[in-house]
Amino acid sequence: MGLGRNFAVVCASNQNRSMEAHHVLTKCGFKVKSYGTGSAVRLPGPSLDRPNIYPFGTPYDYMFKDLHEKDVKLYKQNGLLDMLDRNRKIKLAPEQWYTEANETFDVIITCEERCFDAICEDLTDRGEHKNRPVHIINIDIKDNHEDAMLGGRAILQLAQMIDNEQVTDLDEAIPGILQEWQEKYKYEILHSIAYF
Incomplete structure (x- = not known):
């Protein structure tokens, strides 16, 4: 496969969109965890x-x-x-980002803007202790079963582009990857870099 980058996928309740992406990425051999940012x-x-x-x-x-x-x-x-x-x-149960996400990731993909904002804010509040960059990418996916399935496939394609063995410097390659991906998938996306 690729370089074995660590992925996290996040939605509000860790039920539909993030779990569909978790399912698809796991089936294809990616290292992935999933979380929710809601209060319940x-x-x-x-x-x-x-x-x-x-x-x-x-x-x-x-x-x-x-x-x-x-x-x-x-x-x-x-x-x-x-x-x-x-x-x-x-997996056993839905996990909340704030209480369960205690490892580092190379890429965090969120499924709606409020989750993206919450992750960016949380990583800023945590401070950088390991000086390890993480790319946070938001893909706005409607919270229904059909859109979650389509979004899961789109996230898989993005993960395959990111984890490609030819992508040795992700920081340098990510703008081009996102542009190429967005030409095929017409989702609204946001991108930010934070640090663990």
């Missing part, structure tokens, strides 16, 4: 004003069984049970 895990409920809310760290298997018990027909129809089934095969 929020999943659609029987109505807009009644979401299902779980603390980060609640096992995906527990959420699956809980929703299955509450209304199997509704949660099968809206895709939540399938999503949670996929997630529980990848």
Whole structure:
């Protein structure tokens, strides 16, 4: 494969977009972790004003069984049970960036601008202790199953371009990689560099 760069993918609840990307990248042999930046895990409920809310760290298997018990027909129809089934095969539970992300990454890909802002702010607040750069890239992906699948494939393509053995100096190569990638995928992107 490539150089073995470490990737993180981040969305608000570590359920749909980040887990689809985690799934796709893992299947292709990438070193990847996924996180959420929200205060809790929020999943659609029987109505807009009644979401299902779980603390980060609640096992995906527990959420699956809980929703299955509450209304199997509704949660099968809206895709939540399938999503949670996929997630529980990848890792135990959703992880919150602020409490769980204690390793360094080469690239962090966020799936919406508020997550990008939160990661940039958190890394600035942490301060740089290792003098190790990290590229933070935001790809705005709508939070639904279809867009998450398309976004996961787009993130895979970007990761393949970044982890290419010919890319020895990522800092120098990243502007060209992002430009080439954006010509194919019409997502709005943001890019920043921070340090661990």
